[in-house]
Amino acid sequence: MERVLLLGTGPTSVQLAVILKKYAYCDEVGIVGRASVRSEGFFSALERNENRIQAHIQNQKDENMQGECSIDQVFCGYETIKGTWDTLILAVTTDAYMDVLQQISTEIVRNVKCIVLISPTFGSNFLVKSFFHRLQLNVEVISFSTYIGDTRWMTDNPSNHVLTTAIKKKVFIGSTSNSTKTIDRLDRLCQQVGITLEKMGSPIEAETRNISLYVHPPLFMNPFSLKAIFGESDVTKYVYKLFPEGPITQKLISDLRTHWQEIMNILNKIGIEEINLLKFMIDDNYPVRLESISRHDIESFPQLQVIHQEYLLYIRYTALLIDPFSKPSKEGKYFDFSAVPIRQMFVNREGELDIPRMPKEDYYRIKIIQGIAQYLGLSSPTIDKFVETYETKLKEVTNADSEQKLSNAFVIQEFRDDVQMICQEIEQYVN
Numbered sequence: 001m002e003r004v005l006l007l008g009t010g011p012t013s014v015q016l017a018v019i020l021k022k023y024a025y026c027d028e029v030g031i032v033g034r035a036s037v038r039s040e041g042f043f044s045a046l047e048r049n050e051n052r053i054q055a056h057i058q059n060q061k062d063e064n065m066q067g068e069c070s071i072d073q074v075f076c077g078y079e080t081i082k083g084t085w086d087t088l089i090l091a092v093t094t095d096a097y098m099d100v101l102q103q104i105s106t107e108i109v110r111n112v113k114c115i116v117l118i119s120p121t122f123g124s125n126f127l128v129k130s131f132f133h134r135l136q137l138n139v140e141v142i143s144f145s146t147y148i149g150d151t152r153w154m155t156d157n158p159s160n161h162v163l164t165t166a167i168k169k170k171v172f173i174g175s176t177s178n179s180t181k182t183i184d185r186l187d188r189l190c191q192q193v194g195i196t197l198e199k200m201g202s203p204i205e206a207e208t209r210n211i212s213l214y215v216h217p218p219l220f221m222n223p224f225s226l227k228a229i230f231g232e233s234d235v236t237k238y239v240y241k242l243f244p245e246g247p248i249t250q251k252l253i254s255d256l257r258t259h260w261q262e263i264m265n266i267l268n269k270i271g272i273e274e275i276n277l278l279k280f281m282i283d284d285n286y287p288v289r290l291e292s293i294s295r296h297d298i299e300s301f302p303q304l305q306v307i308h309q310e311y312l313l314y315i316r317y318t319a320l321l322i323d324p325f326s327k328p329s330k331e332g333k334y335f336d337f338s339a340v341p342i343r344q345m346f347v348n349r350e351g352e353l354d355i356p357r358m359p360k361e362d363y364y365r366i367k368i369i370q371g372i373a374q375y376l377g378l379s380s381p382t383i384d385k386f387v388e389t390y391e392t393k394l395k396e397v398t399n400a401d402s403e404q405k406l407s408n409a410f411v412i413q414e415f416r417d418d419v420q421m422i423c424q425e426i427e428q429y430v431n
């Protein structure tokens, strides 16, 4: 981690650059991104400010994340990268990993010793490893379970200023290498900003510690949420509320459980330890009061009967409708924790109708998991149902008689190349 190049020009890259400069003692930190309508604001702000960037915070407790620094080198276009970079940090959306890596010249790629995936999905590490294997290069590939916080542009537009509104208490990490040198440096970096880094035995284990993997498909790929996303509902609907304010029903909880079970079947087949979903949700993500769910129920969740598991998952969502640790008002009202609106489709900067990040990014994730399940010969009826429900909706919107130009997010895709590369690596991993 001496010469570190951040790939991506989103808010996460800016925040990461600030903490790398502040705490990691890198010789040089660079940023590269594609030229696009969105990145134009970012590149021009850097040019106007002599490559200076700033990260602000919303809560004083996150003060170590804030700072200002100069980026040593900025490249517009992945094909324009120059110099030697020993570490690449991939901070682009997961579905773009191959697109981005393939644009970088082989000369640059050959000097890379380590690549860090900031927000991968299940299988991303295998994918990136396969990319380097095909070039006969042995590169350390590190996966975080998820991005360490919540970071957005300071104003609505991309620029050189970001705002971090929250940071995670704990994230997970795994590497393809036995040497712990880079992981130790990342651990020290996380410690500086107050985040616990839990080291897993393998990258895929870190990739499975991502709550979105388990909850986004059931919460978004159902007729109720899709209606809200695609503008067929005239009142606001909320992601984490019970029906009819939100999508959470008896059926959704049942799908959430079987979806988790189908992912566990994949882990089992690859030889990876299963995850206690309820424990992960409560202990590693959002705690509930002990009065709501007992410790015994949390610990014994995987061994319980289906109906008991569904009951506990339903309680978990009801226990978090309000923030159970917030201070109530005089009237006894707690913070409305579940009031996260379902975002609707919107017109993007290119003037095309686009789909919000959730479920746009979940589509890639679930198609990859579906591809892995198929490759391993496992049936995955719930996953298949989510995919079908979502794709049917995409077709419906595409076929609607409209003049509006649609973004790529409306294209039904198979991601065959990515699935094939991932499965090749799984084959080697299993044997």
Ligand SMILES: NC(=O)c1ccc[n+]([C@@H]2O[C@H](COP(=O)([O-])OP(=O)(O)OC[C@H]3O[C@@H](n4cnc5c(N)ncnc54)[C@H](OP(=O)(O)O)[C@@H]3O)[C@@H](O)[C@H]2O)c1
Binding pocket: 007, 008, 009, 010, 011, 012, 013, 033, 034, 035, 036, 037, 038, 039, 091, 092, 093, 094, 095, 096, 099, 100, 118, 119, 146, 147, 149, 150, 151, 152, 357, 361
């Ligand atoms: N921000 C957060 O708080 C947060 C929290 C959790 C997880 N994450 C995840 O972390 C990742 C990065 O987040 P971010 O907020 O920095 O994201 P972002 O602003 O959406 O985009 C990051 C970068 O990805 C690039 N990109 C997207 N599609 C691409 C493609 N097909 N080819 C090449 N480049 C492409 C974007 O380029 P353009 O600007 O040209 O589109 C941009 O440079 C995302 O996967 C996000 O879901 C972020």
